[in-house]
Amino acid sequence: PTGDVEAGEKAFKKCKSCHMIQDADGENIVKGGKTGPNLYGVVGRTAGTYEGFKYGKDLVAAGEGGLVWTEEEFVAYVSDPKAYMKARDGKSKMTFRLKKGAEDVYAYLASVGPA
Ligand code: HEM
Known part of the structure; x- marks a missing residue:
């Protein structure tokens, strides 16, 4: 990842109203x-x-079509999920937009993830 983990941890405050980070246990x-x-x-x-x-069915279909959350896709999606899904002829259930720092959030999520 190219982003800053600490900045991403701070920015994640904007996500946690809707998203948890909970491990397999x-x-x-x-x-x-x-x-x-x-x-x-x-x-x-x-x-x-x-x-x-x-x-939403369109995000599921995108995954079935091979969409994987790489940094590039994640940054594009989180910056404007509505536009991102519209470009794929779909709708998004997430409307929140993170205007800057999505790469930092990606780095943070990578740092707390299983891999
Ligand atoms: C989906 C990231 C903020 C509601 C997603 C997905 C990602 C993501 C990567 C797709 C996950 C997957 O495919 O399993 C983020 C980040 C946020 C953020 C990084 C903060 C910067 C929010 C907020 C809300 C929200 C604030 C609610 C107001 C949703 C919903 C979906 C979703 C409902 C499902 C979308 C669908 O099924 O079309 N989010 N999110 N997110 N997010 Fe967020």
Whole structure:
């Protein structure tokens, strides 16, 4: 990852109203809301595949089409999910936009993830 882990940890405050980071043992790395999927392990994950979360159909279809959360895709998505999904002829259930620092959040998520 190219981003700054510490800056990403701070920026994640904007995400946790909707997203938790909870490891496979159920330990909370960040306690968060349930409007969005758990972001533990999202780095390198196929889009729309966190077990048990009710995604929009278009994000699921994108994952079935091969979309994986690389840094490039993650940054583009998080910066403007609506536009990102529209470019794929789809709709997004996430509308929040992180105007800058998505690469920092990616680096942070990579640092707390399983890999
Ligand atoms: C989905 C990141 C903020 C609601 C996602 C996904 C990522 C992501 C990577 C796709 C996950 C996957 O495919 O498993 C982030 C980051 C945020 C943020 C980094 C902060 C910078 C928010 C906020 C909300 C939200 C504030 C609620 C107001 C959602 C929802 C989805 C989602 C509902 C599912 C989208 C769908 O099914 O179309 N988010 N998110 N997110 N997020 Fe966020």
